[in-house]
Amino acid sequence: MTVIVGRNVESARLHDAIARLADGRGGIAWIEGEPGIGKTALVDATAEAAVKTGCRVLRGGGDELMQAFPLRMIADALDVSARAADPARVLIARLLRGEAVGAATFDPVLAAGERMLELVDRFSAYRPLLLALEDLQWADEASLALCQRMARAVDQIPLLLLATSRPVAPRTTVSRLRALLRDRPGVHLDLGPLSTAETLTFAARLVQGEPGAGLRRELARAGGNPLYLREMLEAVVRDRALRDSGGVRELSPGAATVPPSLQAAIARRLDTLSEQTVGALRFAALLRRRFDVGRWAAVTGRSMPEIVQAADEAVTAGVLVGAGDRLTFRHDVIRQVLSDQLPEAVRAGLHRHAARVVAETGAGVDEVSLHLAATSGPLDAWATTWLADMPEAMLYSAADVAVGLLTRSSAQPVDSDAVQEALLARLALTLFWLGRDEQACQVAVQVLDRTADREFASRLRILAVRAAGRLRRFDHALELAAPAEPDLPLHCQARLRAWRALILLNLDRFDEASAEAHLALAEAQSCGDSLGIGFAHNTLTYLAAEPDQLGHIDAALAALGDDAESTDLKLLLTGNRLVCLLVNGRRADLDASIADALRSAEQKGSMRIGVVYAQATNASYTYGRWDEAVAYADRLNHELLASPSMSYLHAIVALIAIHRDDRATAEARLQAGGFLDPADQGRWVGAFGPVADALALLAESRGDLAESLALRAAYLDLPPGPGRAGRCDEAAYLVRAALAQGEPALAEAAATAVAADPDPSPHRLLVMRFCRALVDADAVGLLTVASDFGQWAWLHHRALTLEEAAYVLAEQGDLAGARTAFGQALAAWLDLGATWDARRLEARLRPYGVRRGPRAVRRRPALGWEALTPSEIHVAQLVAKGMSNPDIAAELFVSRNTVQTHVSRVLTKLRMRSRIELIQQADAIGRAEG
Missing domain, CATH: 1.10.10.10 (Winged helix-like DNA-binding domain superfamily/Winged helix DNA-binding domain)
Structure with missing residues (x-):
């Protein structure tokens, strides 16, 4: 049983959290403090209390050596292993080794993360779960992101997430997690030093007597740090430097000097061990936080009996703890002291030796890479060959580490051109995977300049084209995608041509793009290349009219296989399919497709899940399911929301906030998206409809109608074509704003522009009818359009159209009709929770004597x-x-x-x-x- 001196308040709060957990209520606990201050002791005591109440306890921690390896902290806590009896744990282990990528999985880290969350869900469903994670200052980024997601779930599952950390210099992800945990109800502890009285009580227990004056003076040097106190006191006890005088324990005259620091105290503990054991422990200090006895024996070159003897001696001395074949240092400071005793050159040499040994024993990529990454300079020849021969999928399980090793190896002389090309190609692929498009494009071009393998080169050329396209450097992308050589294999020609067509499309060279895309499709079909067929249909989707887009998407999905590239393209096409279903009003199909797409993306592990969440946000906003829209948008992590292609989701959340009269949230989300900087607003307004709408609506909510109209008028600057047709809603908002500001010519221009677009989708046709009816002050037409919007379940559009119909009827003197339309509009706005719009509606109709009656409808209850x-x-x-x-x-x-x-x-x-x-x-x- 763990005995803690002091910390009574802290212990009581943690025990209360355990009592709530045992009662089925999850929670959060954060313990912060310097090394040795007692964080682990509190975790130990809390874990013991949890076990006594019937809770399950899982423990893990950050590892300074493993920070670059995604999800390893959570994997350690969940006891993920290829040798586990639980198939779910085995699958996660295989994913993290890069061994399960293919039809069922695209991104091994994302897929493993989802399965870890599922595992936590299942564990907590059977009995309350305490998940204790220590040393978060050394946790990998993916584990920290997973902690954020678990923290948001503790209100609905019996999970107590207990985290500890040292106070460290700001690190974005750790700081964000710390802020999230501290902003939520829970236990938040900042551990300070023990008081003088607590220090003396602590010492009395260890030395079995009251500390004398001399010993007290030495104890003061520990500054109330329990680990330092323990090491100091155990050192003087081992040295027999204490004498007893009537129950008072005092330093003996001429006793050895008390260790002047925590590190010195630990070094003195290590001096009690045999030289052979200390040597083995220095090797162990280079291994992972929790290491395998067999692996320890292998890297030291010791026999198992010898290493077991060393382990027993270290455990007895209080240096190591553990059970079975897994060991860890009692405190990380001990490991650090051992590591620091090695000169840097010796430490690097030991890591090189360990890397080769574990590679020869068939260890996972992360164990080998861990040691290689801890060295500097050129890699050994065996290591470059190991990197060149490794299956590509394994690179993605720790992509940042792979980039570092591949960069080093590709910059040094190697045995053959083939190995050099393989290293460069793998570097380009991994950089592209990570979204580092500038570097990916440069490295891919290096391969193109040196390889004689044309099929191999075509793959790298497509990668370079895609990277340049993602950077929106379309002219450079077109240069890279220059017409293929005639003797290039036909399937390579077809794939490259399809991507060239997409670049031409982005350059607004629509006729050329269409011709190239159709030729690419014909070439791919003639040679039966499924990926080429998919690429071609993907490009044709953007070129086709709305009714034909679904046909291209479905044809591509039917043709594609199960390789990684096909899986990625399938998820992209699925996102586009959701857009088509939305604008064509196929709500039932859309809802089913969103559910299928989310399930598939989560299981496969793909960054494309962001695209699915984005379209789910769009759909939920359009159909008036605004709570769902906010929830979907908030599912994206901070990095995805910050990307240029996803940041517009901040604007959708801001729109909902404005409608609901929450301007502070709206401004915060627009600021987070970078949309409030006047220097950049023109670019954002031109690129994304929701941004234009949110900025204009924000100006209107502030009473700045002129600014709102100016922002709305940007719609007329959009070039005719698919892009403008997809933003037809802006025409409706512009017509409304222009008429309100006495600008009928501007309203007519907007109505004319939306009518000129050839897009036959139901959504655009209804918006076109709305614009014409509003310009013509056709109340009957507006009421008909409102009814049609209702039939399609486009509730926001229906509410807005009913409001305009009520205003037109009031203007024309039909107060009875105005009151009817007013009541319907008010009910529609309130059902959406759009209190700001409801207030605007009432203000517009009040001058005509149209007001909310005593039986006016109230919105659906928010609670109960x-x-x-x-x-x-x-x-x-x-x-x-x-x-x-x-x-x-x-x-x-x-x-x-x-x-x-x-x-x-x-x-x-x-x-x-x-x-x-x-x-x-x-x-x-x-x-x-x-």
């Missing part, structure tokens, strides 16, 4: 059983049966994250703190459905 949607009631029923989120996801054929969103909203609406409360109210759920 009546606030639940049918989908939420269904999910609540399954939760009440005791099902975990992954089980519910499988039952409903949706993604686990979608279920988590539903559960979180159910708990919020019902003002419940945990799913246990939901289970306890199963009868009420049945009544809610009835």
